[in-house]
Amino acid sequence: MEKIVSIGFILIVLLGCTSSQKIVQKNVCPVLDSELFENHFTGFFVLDPEKRDTIFSHNSAKYFTPASNTKIYTLFTSLHLLPDSIPSLRYNVYNDTLFVEGTGDPSFLHPYLKDSTALNFLKEYDIISFHLNNIQEERFGPGWAWGDYQWYYSAERSSFPVYGNVLTVYEKEGLQVSPALFKDKVIPIDYAIQREENENLFYFNPSRRDTVEIPLKLDSTLVRNLLEDALKKKVSITQNPIKGKKSVLYSMPSDSIYVKMMMDSDNFLAEQLLILASSTLSDTLNTDKVRNFVLDSLLTDLRQPPRWVDGSGLSRYNLFTPQSMVHVLHLMYQHIPRQRLFSLFPAGGVSGTLENWYPGDPEPYIYAKTGSLGNNHCISGYLLTKSGKTLIFSFMNNHFRIPSSEVKKRMQSIFETIRDTY
Template sequence: MRRLKRSIILICFAVLICGCKPTFVSKKLSEEINNDFFNNQFTGILVYNPKTKDTIFKYNADKFFVPASNAKIFTLYSALSLLPEKIPAFKYSVKEDGISILGTGDPTFLHPYFNDSTALKMAEKFKKVNLVLNNLSEDKFGPGWAWEDYDAYFSPERSSFPMYGNVLTISNQDSLKSIPSTLKNNIQLSKAPKRRKYNENSFFFNANEKETIEVPMVIDTILVSKLWNAILPEKVSLSNYSGEKMEHIAYSVPSDSLYKRMMLVSDNFLAEQILILASSTISDTLSPAAIRVLVLNNQLQDLKQKPRWVDGSGLSRYNLFTPTSFVQVLDRLYKELPQERLFNLFPVGGQSGTIKNYYKGNTKPYLYAKSGSLDNNYSLSGYLLTNSGKTLIFSFMNNHFTVPTAEVKKRMQAVFEWLRDNY
């Protein structure tokens, strides 16, 4: 009888301890969040244990925030749901000695990082190449993008058949060089307020500048014809898409290589093109908007708060997401992918990507997360590994602050480190 009583007491004591832990964590994090620093901005946070399904801490988690590049988490989920293991490079049909090629939005063709040449190698085999254009049903810029960013490296135009990442890469270490080289004569060596004329492929480069720069190109039929005829002289003709069906699909790079690059360096161009690529799996008419609607109404129909999701990159301030929605999608990814593959796609605190200089572990990494930055906004969502061996999913969103972003990151880091050491 005494043994039974002792067992009951021990069980009750264990339950009491376990029951108090979330309360203790919640109390501590409340103290961190409810201070003058965070009260002078709009902050939301959700911390979740996917194994026990416990909400560890919640603060404004169901409120909507501008996510910036955290939107790429939704783009990643959409791509993993819809795209195959290799990227569909283009659709094509062969007739006699000619090939017709229809773009799928693949951004890797002759890209400075991927340098894929799948389309070039196939086209070289034929006497005639017909490149079918204009099957992208949406504008070259996303809704709510800042117009003054037209010459910024992070804001290339979207297109159905990108080349060279849709940017002109300029360097001047020993002599002036450009990729693609065919536009070298379009570069003026002079200092100017902008890197390029507003709607022309006329570029400006400071002769004393030693850094390599990337400037978005104006993607029109004149440029596309010039670029293709530079690599396949007198073989390429252009035509407008009129609904013709292509019989085959060619594939380029492993899909994970594209996703990892997008996530690590927060590449807006890749994110936008990935949604376009996803749309190529359901139609020859490319529409990233159609994919967003499809995913929200099907794969993610159970989200507690349906986001306003308007682009793949997060460049738009029209985007509105809640911390809860990010945690829900991150939880889906955690359940559906092997951990090694999943964590390999995310920047690693103190080691890689956009969080290389923050959130460093003492002996090993503890944070795998996607950041999102716009002026006065900074968010981070992902996975946190505690010293006790637990994995937590979190979304920590900050809008409308006026202090330097570095100060926000330091405050966030203190919260993450406390969780790592005490949960």
Template sequence: MLKRVLVVLFVTVYFTSCKTVKLSRNIDQKLATSFFDNQFTGIYIYDVAADKVLYNYNADKYFTPASNTKIFTLFTGLEMLPDSIPAFKYAVNKDTLTIQATGDPTFLHPFFKDSTALKLAKKYKKVHLIANNISDKRYGPGWAWEDFDSYFSPEVSAFPMYGNVVFVQNQDSIKVAPNYFANKLEITDKSYGRKELSNSFYFGKNRKRETEIPMIINDSLLLNLWNDILPNKVSLLHKSALKPSTIAYSIPKDSLFKRMMEVSDNFLAEQILVLASSTLSDTLGAAKARNFMLENQLKDLQQKPRWVDGSGLSRYNLFTPISFVEVLTKIHNKIPEKRLFQFFPVGGKTGTLKNWFSGNPKPYIHAKSGTLGNNYNLSGYLITNSGKTLIFSYMNNHYMHSNSEVKKKMQAVFEELRDNY
């Protein structure tokens, strides 16, 4: 009996090894073309159940990750934030409510529309708001200055409102949120935008696409936005003798993470790190959260990353494919796949992967893309036809091809894994 078991085990190991060798050889052949001569490529593929590396190509080298950085932000949020988002801290003294910012991005956000702070503030005669408790600058290190009025580059702040953007719709008529800017938006023949150094917005009269234009966040604007919804009730404090310590909570954190990952929302990613820092200190700062994670949950990474922001907008970020697989494995080990996969865009189905990597007949890719000029990366989970879960990171930097050509080459590798492992 024992002899038979050993024979079966030997045969299984032998054929599995042969399959892995063949798979590796086939991927090597796909990479051994002139297409890859003038770009930098790294691939790491890991069978989580077998605890086995299936493929490693430049996986210990550092790459510009773009929005793959959000995988580290997701892990930070999962580890550091409670089940519901800490909207703010507060204290009450008779008829006065004092609110201290935590960085929650959902307050009156165009998608979430959370009104936790507004509902509480309506109950009091006076509202004091502390929103200067942040050490971060409005932009992350290395962000492109010319993106100041681009939808993907809202400013970071302690107490965001409306997603820190002006939201414009033009269907039967032009609608503006927040309402404060309804009579301040200039309708022009241009497309859309904002003056570089002021909250002066313009919008094309023939433009029909819903548009988000980042605001310049300062004390004056914050006070005006609050007093637009609660007239003559709100004032800003730089210090308070009363220490806000009671935490009010807004939406479930999974809702925030899903939105951040699915549409690759840079603003939400940056604010998640600010939020995470609120669990460490009253003085907010994304670097506190990043350093805490690197010194604790991420201290065992084989290659320590250069991690400078939450979104991946910065080209200063440097990560290896191995690091992404290690973090994705940590998340996989802690969270059931049903909950985990909801955070990630699905190939051929949702978010940033809606038009790529579709399954036949069912989806097989759950992953986060990362795109900057001449860079495209994808890291996440691949389900093979045999039911195995593979964790992968496939990174492409500094190419001169089109993004679609790069994605076709990647898809060939993914389908090889799906069909033959």
């Protein structure tokens, strides 16, 4: 894949607006000035990438909490640094022993990704030693809410994830538990929490009819037990890095993970993708290194450098401007084939987190990533107009006290106005 290189773009605000720009401003400004928007912080930026003209700008250089719009930067990083297939693990064979260290690949025994490349590879060897300490990361990201430890969207980060680092449980003629190692650790009662904070003891209401994912509390002993259970053989854990030249085993197509991350807004995949990207820069897995590399080497011309602390946007420490979101979206638009790029984003009224919002007339006109935290909702991506134009936008809303559905309804009316008039 062609590497994405930031060549920058100039945001031109025309002194004499075109008639279509004037129509957009005439229709959008009153909505943003309405009572609905007056008591929270809103930023909106729209760019015509062909003309490199600013179509609309409102607080576009101000910093916002982006929530899962942060995944756009994770996607950009992954597209630049990762190959077409995921680097699943690094290894070396020495004296009949397979020495293995993780790259952060989230697909190993993942409940939905269903890739068996690494599993089949490991089954070929009788003696396996895993090095799990090649990562310089806390299990949770900076600023994550401590009380979220029990919820699926807050799975722990690790160098060698197993089963997506979650327990999966559902009711079907008895409790179905994966990994099965925890069959006796799931208590079938209706309880206020899903897992004890400091141990792998779980609670599941057997009257539920959905599938529940509960984060595991990880340590090296647990990972070893899970690996032994999956491989049906003993494995060892070593504190020593792999000696000699390491080979890389590649697994599933990278786009498969990008699509799931973007469509489902999967925090675990986003975090692990940043860890994976760091594996291409250093033997030590560290997401600070990869974020600094991206900002210092690939995005040197950002007008408002972000405060970027995690891969998922789960942290409220993240701060991005609408202009900085559009900047990266524009770079991807320039360097990634249109069909492939749009396939990575939810489509309005059709797929992912946009399935129930921004429907087309009849075809989708919005391809974008949403981002939501309590009292915050953002969306950034691509908007197709009826005149055949492709626009790039970022619309950020922070600190509202009304239902997010009300904010989305007004956003939808603005998007439709731009679609129909520009």
